[in-house]
Amino acid sequence: MSTSAHDRTPQQRWVRGGTWLAVAVVLLIVPTQFPQFRVEQFCSWMALAVAACGLNLLTGYNGQISVGHGALYGVGAYTTAILITKAGWPILPSAVAAAVVCFVVGVVIGLPALRIKGLYLALVTLAVATLFPLVIEQFPGLTGGGNGLAITSPRLYRGVVRDKPIVFESPTSALAGDQWKYYLFLAATVLCFLLTRNLVHSRMGRSLVAIRDNETAAEVSGVPVATVKILTFGISSALAGVGGAIFALNNARVNPSSFTIVVSIYLLVAVVTGGAASIVGPALGAVLFGVFTDVVSPSLPARLQPATPVILGVLLIVLMLTAPGGLVGIAQTFRSRLAARRLRSAGDGAAGAAPAA
Amino acid sequence: MNNFLQVLVVGIGDGAVYAMLGLGLVVIYRSTGLLNFAQGELAMFSTFITWTIWEVGVPLPLAVLGGMVGGFLVGALIHQVAVRPLGDPHLRPLATVIVTIGLFLGVNGAAQLIWGTLDKDFPKLFGESQVTVGGVAVAWQKIGAVLVLALMVLVFWFLFQRTKVGLAMRAVASNSESAALVGVPVPRLLMLGWGLAAAVGTVAGVFTAPNLGLGSNLMQLTLIFGFAAITLGGFDSPLGAVVGGMVVGILTSVLPQYLPIFEKMRLAPAFILILAVLLFRPQGLFGRKQVERV
Numbered sequence: 295m296s297t298s299a300h301d302r303t304p305q306q307r308w309v310r311g312g313t314w315l316a317v318a319v320v321l322l323i324v325p326t327q328f329p330q331f332r333v334e335q336f337c338s339w340m341a342l343a344v345a346a347c348g349l350n351l352l353t354g355y356n357g358q359i360s361v362g363h364g365a366l367y368g369v370g371a372y373t374t375a376i377l378i379t380k381a382g383w384p385i386l387p388s389a390v391a392a393a394v395v396c397f398v399v400g401v402v403i404g405l406p407a408l409r410i411k412g413l414y415l416a417l418v419t420l421a422v423a424t425l426f427p428l429v430i431e432q433f434p435g436l437t438g439g440g441n442g443l444a445i446t447s448p449r450l451y452r453g454v455v456r457d458k459p460i461v462f463e464s465p466t467s468a469l470a471g472d473q474w475k476y477y478l479f480l481a482a483t484v485l486c487f488l489l490t491r492n493l494v495h496s497r498m499g500r501s502l503v504a505i506r507d508n509e510t511a512a513e514v515s516g517v518p519v520a521t522v523k524i525l526t527f528g529i530s531s532a533l534a535g536v537g538g539a540i541f542a543l544n545n546a547r548v549n550p551s552s553f554t555i556v557v558s559i560y561l562l563v564a565v566v567t568g569g570a571a572s573i574v575g576p577a578l579g580a581v582l583f584g585v586f587t588d589v590v591s592p593s594l595p596a597r598l599q600p601a602t603p604v605i606l607g608v609l610l611i612v613l614m615l616t617a618p619g620g621l622v623g624i625a626q627t628f629r630s631r632l633a634a635r636r637l638r639s640a641g642d643g644a645a646g647a648a649p650a651a
Numbered sequence: 652m653n654n655f656l657q658v659l660v661v662g663i664g665d666g667a668v669y670a671m672l673g674l675g676l677v678v679i680y681r682s683t684g685l686l687n688f689a690q691g692e693l694a695m696f697s698t699f700i701t702w703t704i705w706e707v708g709v710p711l712p713l714a715v716l717g718g719m720v721g722g723f724l725v726g727a728l729i730h731q732v733a734v735r736p737l738g739d740p741h742l743r744p745l746a747t748v749i750v751t752i753g754l755f756l757g758v759n760g761a762a763q764l765i766w767g768t769l770d771k772d773f774p775k776l777f778g779e780s781q782v783t784v785g786g787v788a789v790a791w792q793k794i795g796a797v798l799v800l801a802l803m804v805l806v807f808w809f810l811f812q813r814t815k816v817g818l819a820m821r822a823v824a825s826n827s828e829s830a831a832l833v834g835v836p837v838p839r840l841l842m843l844g845w846g847l848a849a850a851v852g853t854v855a856g857v858f859t860a861p862n863l864g865l866g867s868n869l870m871q872l873t874l875i876f877g878f879a880a881i882t883l884g885g886f887d888s889p890l891g892a893v894v895g896g897m898v899v900g901i902l903t904s905v906l907p908q909y910l911p912i913f914e915k916m917r918l919a920p921a922f923i924l925i926l927a928v929l930l931f932r933p934q935g936l937f938g939r940k941q942v943e944r945v
Contacts, residue, residue, distance in 0.1 A: 359748050361688070410929045412744035413686045417878055418929060420688060421922045424875050428916050555871060559752055566749050600763030607757025611733045614749045 339584035341541035346576035348533025354570035357506030362419030365426035368553030370538025400531025427550035442549035569622025664793030666900020672877030673892035675848035682844035685740035689754035691874030697722030698856030726849025773860035879921035885938020
């Protein structure tokens, strides 16, 4: 799909490096340019992006369709919330624990997925996603039930130690709390995407794609299909868990209504609109989705708010039927057309020059 | 014992509704080979159409017929616009899932746009009254659901076994390529299948709405029950949808009586059923075994 590092011309390398530099600069200055509520919205986009990155690994690269990643996102969020609030864990270890717990849950789901494939796996995961909020409401002692759970930690407040909602206290006075939070989440997000990128470019990444394209052929070529598929489910779920942890920490609160089937669908929306089986695709998709829900939709009159899912639904169908590669796919087609035209005009020039020689 | 009979009756009534939704899912699976994740949303949408017709003063049974016609048109349109261009669902499972998920989002949002976000009260087709048989109270609405299901099965049987259109639809389901070669207008019949499925879904919605209130999330749980029904019965078996619907209805009604953990999680037995059947007997009770060619 994308050109590998070796066959890029120096010019392409410059363009690429420049683009990434620009992206990095934008990502770094964004929290200084927007009010707190926007910065917190950006944080929630990152949560979605990380979870979508995980779903993409499973569905885009490995071809196992999950309509239930919202549930794993929820498991990550609730693990973080419960460890901090009920067990008194610090923030970072609880986020790591969320990833570990989700990895294990993912492996457990991955086992039956060895037998249940394609549309039927989609059905089972859809049922998981629908069931998840109901399970959460079943255990109010641990999860806060239908009322949700505020993520609190005991802190000294006016001379008394009380349970207060967690805040991210910036180590320097140069950064406000929300900005500090943004940079922490950004670091986690970038780390997750880099790890995913390296995984995809590794031997295991090639196995993933081989299994997606033809499982039997992969098996015959010596790919340990079962191990790779189960591991992929685990890693993908761990990423969804990290996304969920970011979501929970950002809101300092978890609610069962935040993890309905709709979240699973939105994750798929992010993957598909951005570009399945590409690294940056899910991030682009998450940003596109965030712009829709947090910027476009609130600017509509209340009566027209539900237009957002309609537009997203139509966009999803149109993209799938006309450009299954999503935004990244469209960009690639555009670029290769441009290159072809340049090649053709260069060819014409050579042909024109030939008789004169 | 009486208590058991009571929940059994409730379960059969619920099961009839799951079977109706399941029948729609089976019709689509048989003809186009896809699991329609938007089936519940289509049913919700045409239930809203029914509500609108009823609200202007039309008697409810007529309004239901109107809703079925509306559902039929919406279903047929959706097939033409969104599903037909997809090609074989089993060759492109991701695209298929995404398109039906897109429909799910789109139809759900459209219903909220048109009818607002507040739940509407929906009347019971067979009224509020009940009869007592041997100490067990049976709501007419439950009896009605079973009767309507029976009527529906009869109509389907007649359509598929006794009419030319039905024969052609069966031909498409069994081998669409050969059917096309002998002159069967395949796309038109697939469109008909989608329309029929949506029309049947309307009735399932009409029976669900009085209990839950008519809102855009009306069928999201019922859909899973419907899928559990056809997973158990076999994805391509109408008989399976009916039997499966009944089993799921009875299980989800009776189990919570003895295992209180399921009281607020009636979905859990349905989920376990889906998982177990797909793992150990993917073709269900009455389905045809799928053979995969390498």
